[in-house]
Amino acid sequence: LQNAVMKSEKIEVVSHLAASVSHEVRNPLTVTRGFLQMLKDPSIPEEKRQFYLDTAIDELDRAEVIIKEYLRFSKPHHDLASNLTVKYEIEKALELLQPYANHFSVKVKHQLEDGLFVNGEASKFQQCLLNIMKNCIEAMPNGGELLIESHRSSEDKVIILIKDTGIGMSAREIAKLGEPYYSTKKEKGTGLGMMVVFNILNEMGGSLDISSKVQRGTVFSLTLPHSRNS
Numbered sequence: 001l002q003n004a005v006m007k008s009e010k011i012e013v014v015s016h017l018a019a020s021v022s023h024e025v026r027n028p029l030t031v032t033r034g035f036l037q038m039l040k041d042p043s044i045p046e047e048k049r050q051f052y053l054d055t056a057i058d059e060l061d062r063a064e065v066i067i068k069e070y071l072r073f074s075k076p077h078h079d080l081a082s083n084l085t086v087k088y089e090i091e092k093a094l095e096l097l098q099p100y101a102n103h104f105s106v107k108v109k110h111q112l113e114d115g116l117f118v119n120g121e122a123s124k125f126q127q128c129l130l131n132i133m134k135n136c137i138e139a140m141p142n143g144g145e146l147l148i149e150s151h152r153s154s155e156d157k158v159i160i161l162i163k164d165t166g167i168g169m170s171a172r173e174i175a176k177l178g179e180p181y182y183s184t185k186k187e188k189g190t191g192l193g194m195m196v197v198f199n200i201l202n203e204m205g206g207s208l209d210i211s212s213k214v215q216r217g218t219v220f221s222l223t224l225p226h227s228r229n230s
């Protein structure tokens with residue numbers, strides 16, 4: 001119960017935050033604009049020119065990451081909720097992430113049951129899966145295994161397990177998941193990914209359990225109402 005209360009608090013913060021994400025994107029754009037402005041000066045030394053260019057590119061990359069983690073979630077035109085085939089949506093998300101997994105030498109495995117459906121907006125469900133799996137891959141900088149399983153529970157729930165063999169988290173770190181801007185990745189993180197995950201799962205009537213062992217890995221367990229394919 002306490003967990004549920006905590007999560008609903010987080011979700012409230014989320015709705016306040018939705019509008020301010022545009023502000024998050026504006027920062028790197030402002031910085032980039034400033035550097036481009038300075039580059040107009042023909043007298044600046046080559047060294048400085050390189051630095052300005054590199055910084056401008058880094059800032060644009062950062063803006064792109066923020067948009068990617070938030071894009072579908074914040075887009076004004078929502079898809080209609082419909083019955084989604086769990087296997088298909090997971091396979092689609094995995095396809096998108098495969099190059100990223102390759103880059104980190106992460107081996108991806110899956111064991112997906114047929115005939116599982118959940119109700120929701122496809123793009124949001126995708127976003128939710130992507131944000132979790134992306135974190136899992138990033139938790140394995142020296143390679144490892146990402147395993148996705150899905151099945152139906154005896155209580156007629158759809159269970160999706162996403163497991164990594166990465167750096168893991170302490171209980172304290174787990175408690176912080178979903179807090180806006182909580183990130184341990186310095187300038188590489190936005191701290192928005194898990195917040196979006198909680199928000200989407202809440203909207204879909206689902207929940208998320210996380211168990212983790214430091215230096216061993218993490219298991220994300222998504223529980224969603226099973227929807228009949230009517």
Ligand code: ADP
Pocket residue numbers: 131135136137139164166167168169177178182183184185188189190191192193194195218
């Ligand atoms: P970001 O990925 O931008 O840092 P997220 O909201 O996606 O923001 O994640 C917040 C933090 O949660 C991460 O910085 C990381 O410390 C931790 N985290 C999330 N997923 C995992 C995971 N699979 N293994 C270890 N730590 C994780």
Ligand code: MG
Pocket residue numbers: 131134135193194
């Ligand atoms: Mg993330």
